Amino acid sequence: MNLQTLLFFIVILPVMFFGLLIALVVNLVDPTGDRFHRMAAWWGRFCARLLGIDIVISGEENYRKDRNYLVISNHAGMADIPLLLGALHLNLRFVAKEELGRIPLFGWALKQAGYVMIKRGQNREALRSLLNAASVLEQGRSVHIFPEGTRSEDGQLLPFKRGAFMIAQNSRTPILPITIIGSSAIAPKKSLKIRKGQVRMIIGQPIQTAGKKAAELQEETYRTISANLDTYGNAA
Template sequence: MLRTIWWFIYFFGYLIYSLPTIKKVNKLDPSMPVEKRDIIIHEKPKTWAKNLVNITGSEIKVIGEEKIPKGPVLFVSNHQGNFDVPILIGFLKKPVGFISKVEVQKIPFVSKWMVAMNCVFIDRRDRRKAIQSIREGVSRLKEGHSLVIFPEGTRSKGNSMGEFKKGGLRLATESKVPVVPVTISGSYKIMERSKVSFKAARVTVTINDPIYLPKDEKVDGTELGKLVQAKIQEHL
């Protein structure tokens, strides 16, 4: 229980401490190369996210990170638990933003950092707004930023995977950036098994071979989704 209390103190305490940094990163020279800019912006979020995971006592093993291409990519991951986001932010070397549900904007201080990290908020209840968010995500990718999507749309809370929602893969088919399937195994054991505390777990993040889309051909998003889901399933 003490570990859980410390986790929440650190969660909000570090965010408050880092608020002045947001003002600094928002004033970065816009002519700076995107890759360099993202590294600077993500420095504190990476520290915050990694420590949040470490406080739980969990061990994170990343396999295949050398497979990630340079430049912008779309990471497509299964979604086992609430810790998937801090795990990917903290333990992947490549800076990433997320396609996130709009409700996350209500969490104090978090939304400010997410905006700085080029995350995109999506309201699934409003089809028109959802389409606008997908277009915004495509623009982020074309600008050179990498993004993560969880096509299941919600946590599986176990090793099974839910059905992939079709809309998310439009980020790849319209931007034509490489798609990198990611398998997260074991993250649900940290929080989803307990209602009141965190449990230490061994989590494996497997980076699958990237999928390169043809630049001058139309790509079937449904077929792409099936391919990506099969690759993710192989390591569960």
């Protein structure tokens, strides 16, 4: 077990546990989830500093902190979520698998804070959960979705699922495409080992959604993230 993995278990997990206990109370005081988000963003920055993860961000000028977006990124490692929370200056909520919402304490805090628990599949329940994400966007908050649906094992981009782009089409909220490079080496899939290193985030120009169908938005977003992976990933 290396130092970063040890720090994760003896420092980060206990901090997260006690933070979630506090969050349950904070969410009662502030049911909007905005204070919870500030706590989560601090936790993301804390994780990066403690584990020696250097985050290099390109394209910060491409988004406004006072706007809300449907944030779409590739998903290459377990570190993606805390790094995104800490790096983006947005009032952000994540779309997460419904199973995570059933985890005691963790799931309760996420649902209280307005995170969207989504059913997988094409049934009515899945559609209803997608509409919940659109509702969060309509309230002026940003929502993040991993359209691949799962982490890539080698950092290569997987096919995108349509659901995220149905939300974009219905809400008419701009898509903020983000390409993440290097996180697959920090916390690989099917491994508990964590390494220090550098993660690069490329924030693309917002993709306007008005008048576009879900399939068009899916293709444009995929093309943007794929091109950045090809350009910057090969240079890494």
